[in-house]
Amino acid sequence: MRIIFKDCVEKKRIIRFPEAKHLVEGEIKDAIDDLKSAREEFSKEGFKWATIKGYYSIFHSARALLHSAGYRERGHFCLYLAMKELFVKEGKMEADVAEDLKNSMGLREDADYSRKFSKKGADATIKAAERFLSTAKGILKK
DSSP states (O other), X not given: OOOOHHHHHHTTSEEEOGGGGGGHHHHHHHHHHHHHHHHHHHHTTOHHHHXXXXXXXXXXXXXXXXXXXXXXXXXXXXXXXXXXXXXXTTTSSOHHHHHHHHHHHHHHHHHHHSOOOOHHHHHHHHHHHHHXXXXXXXXXXX
């Protein structure tokens, strides 16, 4: 069965939360801090943590966007679906930027749970985090 955004809302994995708008700034700060940390880990050949921290930079950028739309999430995959529904579908975000969230989520899970990580994966995650953060900042300025 394919899960869609509507399923996330119905199962309360995405919840309407207008008060979340005041959380946006903190999420962007966390995204910036995690990206900085990912770069530091990468420079020390800490590719596992660079991957994990790079993903969390994307996660916090996505949460900032979700909060700006008056929602909160209870699940990483539903956060990805929310990006597609609320930002890609509305023409505010390129589809490949949302896919960066999904792809980096897989790399993070492999690094975290299966001890599978690489320099190439860490580099891709950091580049994705830079692009996602830049996109989120651009959307939030509008």
